[in-house]
Amino acid sequence: MTTPVSPLAPASIPELPPIEGVRIATAAAGIKYKGRTDLLVMVLDAQTTVAGVFTTSKCPSAPVDFCRESLKGGTARALVVNSGNANAFTGRRGRETTALTAEAAAAALDCGTDAIFLASTGVIGEPLDAGRFSDLLAGLTDAAREDGWREAAEAIMTTDTYPKLTTRKVTLGGATVTINGIAKGAGMIAPDMATMLSFVATDAAIAAPALQAMLAKGVGPSFNSVTVDSDTSTSDTLLLFATGRAAARGCPTISDAKDPAAADFRAALDDLLLDLARQVARDGEGARKEIQVTVEGATSDAAAKRIALSIANSPLVKTAVAGEDANWGRVVMAVGKAGEEADRDRLAIHFGDIRVAVDGERDPAYSEAAASAVMQRPEIPIRVELGLGTGRWTVYSCDLTKEYVAINGDYRS
Amino acid sequence: MTTPVSPLAPASIPELPPIEGVRIATAAAGIKYKGRTDLLVMVLDAQTTVAGVFTTSKCPSAPVDFCRESLKGGTARALVVNSGNANAFTGRRGRETTALTAEAAAAALDCGTDAIFLASTGVIGEPLDAGRFSDLLAGLTDAAREDGWREAAEAIMTTDTYPKLTTRKVTLGGATVTINGIAKGAGMIAPDMATMLSFVATDAAIAAPALQAMLAKGVGPSFNSVTVDSDTSTSDTLLLFATGRAAARGCPTISDAKDPAAADFRAALDDLLLDLARQVARDGEGARKEIQVTVEGATSDAAAKRIALSIANSPLVKTAVAGEDANWGRVVMAVGKAGEEADRDRLAIHFGDIRVAVDGERDPAYSEAAASAVMQRPEIPIRVELGLGTGRWTVYSCDLTKEYVAINGDYRS
Known part of the structure; x- marks a missing residue:
């Protein structure tokens, strides 16, 4: 099976100098x-x-x-x-x-x-x-x-x-x-x-x-x-x-x-x-978009990392990104399942610079069109503010596409 | 979007009697x-x-x-x-x-x-x-x-x-x-x-x-x-x-x-x-096969459950099942990542009644054809024997197919 080069590959492969020794x-x-x-x-x-x-x-x-x-x-x-x-x-x-x-x-x-x-x-x-x-x-x-x-x-x-x-x-x-x-x-x-x-x-x-x-x-x-x-x-x-x-x-x-x-x-x-x-x-298998998940305001850096990983690993978040869908409800879901302290009614969620949710509700100024414009980019920054402390972490992931399934459903054969 | 009925649906929907009250x-x-x-x-x-x-x-x-x-x-x-x-x-x-x-x-x-x-x-x-x-x-x-x-x-x-x-x-x-x-x-x-x-x-x-x-x-x-x-x-x-x-x-x-x-x-x-x-x-989204993961010989039932969930949630195990690939190496991977005690060199893994791995190596009697026959069934039993204790648990899951990605990449729109 030949897989096309990831659209997220660098524009050119850098030339590396020698390392003495x-x-x-x-x-x-x-x-x-x-x-x-x-x-x-x-x-x-x-x-x-x-x-x-x-x-x-x-x-x-x-x-x-x-x-x-x-x-x-x-x-x-x-x-x-x-x-x-x-x-x-x-x-x-x-x-x-x-x-x-x-x-x-x-x-x-x-x-x-x-x-x-x-x-x-x-x-x-x-x-x-x-x-x-x-x-x-x-x-x-x-x-x-x-x-x-x-x-x-x-x-x-x-x-x-x-x-x-x-x-x-x-x-x-x-x-x-x-x-x-x-x-x-x-x-x-x-x-x-x-x-x-x-x-x-x-x-x-x-x-x-x-x-x-x-x-x-x-x-x-x-x-x-x-x-x-x-x-x-x-x-x-x-x-x-x-x-x-x-x-x-x-x-x-x-x-x-x-x-x-x-x-x-x-x-x-x-x-x-x-x-x-x-x-x-x-270069994640089948990836078409990089997801950058930043969690801020957690009770500790470790809590922020755990929540960020919960978001970045969620199949529902990853498929939403693949579908260019600013489905922040799934981000809430992933925050909730992480097991770390979170107050639903203090949460704010950004896709890129678009705040889609605040104080536990959809942002009153939410524009589906503006959020959708962010989702069409090759890099999707998702930022969650918990409002509880100073813990902060960023995790990098990619979207989940049909190509991931194709690559891994047919790897050995 | 219309999704076809799961191939794992019951042959007929049961008629339920009334419940008084x-x-x-x-x-x-x-x-x-x-x-x-x-x-x-x-x-x-x-x-x-x-x-x-x-x-x-x-x-x-x-x-x-x-x-x-x-x-x-x-x-x-x-x-x-x-x-x-x-x-x-x-x-x-x-x-x-x-x-x-x-x-x-x-x-x-x-x-x-x-x-x-x-x-x-x-x-x-x-x-x-x-x-x-x-x-x-x-x-x-x-x-x-x-x-x-x-x-x-x-x-x-x-x-x-x-x-x-x-x-x-x-x-x-x-x-x-x-x-x-x-x-x-x-x-x-x-x-x-x-x-x-x-x-x-x-x-x-x-x-x-x-x-x-x-x-x-x-x-x-x-x-x-x-x-x-x-x-x-x-x-x-x-x-x-x-x-x-x-x-x-x-x-x-x-x-x-x-x-x-x-x-x-x-x-x-x-x-x-x-x-x-x-x-x-x-009826898992896009499911074509049910996966029944049983872990035996763990140090406790809780450890068995955690390892079984690690296997049942692994995208690589689930895509292998979708591809009808008896890829037991991915089962080893999922055992290893669960974080519970496991001794690589005591592990035995069965797909259905076919033992594919024993004592930390491919079973000497392993037959790709026999394992593949199991993988073509609608229900895939995966059994892992850890050889450490008496802990035991079974978890039920389904395979991960392109249809899951399609359903969830296009849910809101």
């Missing part, structure tokens, strides 16, 4: 797909630090288990990713596959397997034969070069309709450093955590604990605030690598995430994570 | 729909006791607030239901509408407004003008007759494709009593509670507190275990009336829900509630 190679290993790449190897300089966040699923994939172990060492030499098969719910054979893959990569780079990171994405429950690609790894680590970020983003796609890449440059201690990121994900996307694959690298020098703290904070309003279908993957993995190569250009090593010298870096990282996360929502 | 009238008040009835009045004999359960929404409709007040009295003289408008999120005007409606009904029956029960279903946020039907109530209470249960079920339909009725006869203290029930609901259906409208009546004599205890227990495995789309309505109302007329035929008055004499009655009531609840799931 990161080399990339891809291959077509024929794991499931024909005529395209499905294997990514990212080779990292010695001394590269790493941070990671993973799915909260109680049934995580074998590569997620593997990465959680490797992360304890805090350093990385290579990342190996395949698409087409998630190596999830594959039991003992799944663990054998991760071990074999890591051993092949470690042998090629003469390092320990605990410096290898793995990710797999695709169908669940099918055995993944490491023999299909482990003998390619030595050649790929040799062939890897500093450019190739777009090829990397393409090799990890599954039902994605466009590759997801972004980059930032920022000054850190007087030196310019770069952050590159790629992501994949289009369905089975929900918090927590980071329900897709994403790999981010920088040439900044940041100790692993500081890197982990920055990442854990950065995913809150970005990858952990994106939902396509409320379904949490078994495989969600976000890894952040810091090669430290910018140290040679005078960039200081950051050992505390709260170091004021790194404030701009953190802001750039947060911005990059949000950019990638929104790209995932905008 | 219950008289029914319907009318076409033109509230929203043209050329059909949209107003139901059920007149109840004096001494009728009543129990009720309602939506857990924090933004309930005006009639739900009204019923909660009336329920404190424990007795009922009339039920007034309209379809086409939910009178939800209608603020002060919504409360005026419930007050006016109740006053008109109470005047016609010469009773207090606290013996009147109200329900409204349909679009949210539109003011409901009581003047459209309040002047019809006196005539309707006069015209009401003991049959007319099918007309009652039809008058309360919204996007339902068939009227939902069922009946049971059971012996209580040597006398035969009857229980009749009707329900409506097809979308915005999720626990808790009883996320639709349903009205049940019996001629048994049961004190209000005992009736409430029986109802509260009966909805657990029935209406509170049904989900169409995870969206909880603002208006869900289930009322159970007991006219006590069977007392004249020697039926004892039950004052304790645990009275052994009422054991058969309770069983019949529970069975009737499950029947109605499943009829709601089987």
Whole structure:
């Protein structure tokens, strides 16, 4: 099945600069797909630090288990990713596959397997034969070069309709450093955590604990605030690598995430994570509109987030957006079901800049025509004011269309 | 928009016997729909006791607030239901509408407004003008007759494709009593509670507190275990009336829900509630298949229910069922995201009588053809064994089809 490119895809795919200390190679290993790449190897300089966040699923994939172990060492030499098969719910054979893959990569780079990171994405429950690609790894680590970020983003796609890449440059201690990121994900996307694959690298020098703290904070309003279908993957993995190569250009090593010298870096990282996360929502399976749900005036940020997710995950809200229907009654429904404190008679709801409801009733000045004009846009901001406190959160989602059903009713066959 | 009748509709709509002490009238008040009835009045004999359960929404409709007040009295003289408008999120005007409606009904029956029960279903946020039907109530209470249960079920339909009725006869203290029930609901259906409208009546004599205890227990495995789309309505109302007329035929008055004499009655009531609840799931918007999710071996019944709901609400599981795809990997995903204890390597999953996964891997004897044969049935039993304890629960749902999106993307217009 060929799915047309999401109408929410960026007008052009950005070109990413190299990151010193990161080399990339891809291959077509024929794991499931024909005529395209499905294997990514990212080779990292010695001394590269790493941070990671993973799915909260109680049934995580074998590569997620593997990465959680490797992360304890805090350093990385290579990342190996395949698409087409998630190596999830594959039991003992799944663990054998991760071990074999890591051993092949470690042998090629003469390092320990605990410096290898793995990710797999695709169908669940099918055995993944490491023999299909482990003998390619030595050649790929040799062939890897500093450019190739777009090829990397393409090799990890599954039902994605466009590759997801972004980059930032920022000054850190007087030196310019770069952050590159790629992501994949289009369905089975929900918090927590980071329900897709994403790999981010920088040439900044940041100790692993500081890197982990920055990442854990950065995913809150970005990858952990994106939902396509409320379904949490078994495989969600976000890894952040810091090669430290910018140290040679005078960039200081950051050992505390709260170091004021790194404030701009953190802001750039947060911005990059949000950019990638929104790209995932905008490529939600069958999506034609991005939904931006902001809840304000809640009793806490956590309450605001829970209500925002209730709205963003509601099939009735999502189908209304697909139908360009400013059906704010369904927003009220979703506020009510979230289980958080809400006072029906204080609620106000905006679609874009149009206030459709206030004080528990339809806005006296409500204009169906004005609301409908908002609903025809590609981005639909829905804002709910609860009037109870100062809690606030924004969640990103997409509409629910017949194409979502078509894509997922016919995925395996 | 005309929606074809669900393929899961009963082969024939049952004829319901009269319930002594219950008289029914319907009318076409033109509230929203043209050329059909949209107003139901059920007149109840004096001494009728009543129990009720309602939506857990924090933004309930005006009639739900009204019923909660009336329920404190424990007795009922009339039920007034309209379809086409939910009178939800209608603020002060919504409360005026419930007050006016109740006053008109109470005047016609010469009773207090606290013996009147109200329900409204349909679009949210539109003011409901009581003047459209309040002047019809006196005539309707006069015209009401003991049959007319099918007309009652039809008058309360919204996007339902068939009227939902069922009946049971059971012996209580040597006398035969009857229980009749009707329900409506097809979308915005999720626990808790009883996320639709349903009205049940019996001629048994049961004190209000005992009736409430029986109802509260009966909805657990029935209406509170049904989900169409995870969206909880603002208006869900289930009322159970007991006219006590069977007392004249020697039926004892039950004052304790645990009275052994009422054991058969309770069983019949529970069975009737499950029947109605499943009829709601089987008329889920766009549904072509009923999904019966049973989780066994959980650490508690509550954990089993939460995991079963996670599976039954998963868009990816529901679209797989729509596509007749035995995609058990998505079931693993939904187990994993539920947040309850689960051991990936002990899981077993059955579709019908076909075990597709065991011990955390695809069943060695797995046959795609055998699993596919199950998926072509109209009812799809999915059974998950966790192997951790004795907790068990069953949840009823339906598949997610393009028709659901079509129905809900074009509901208001």
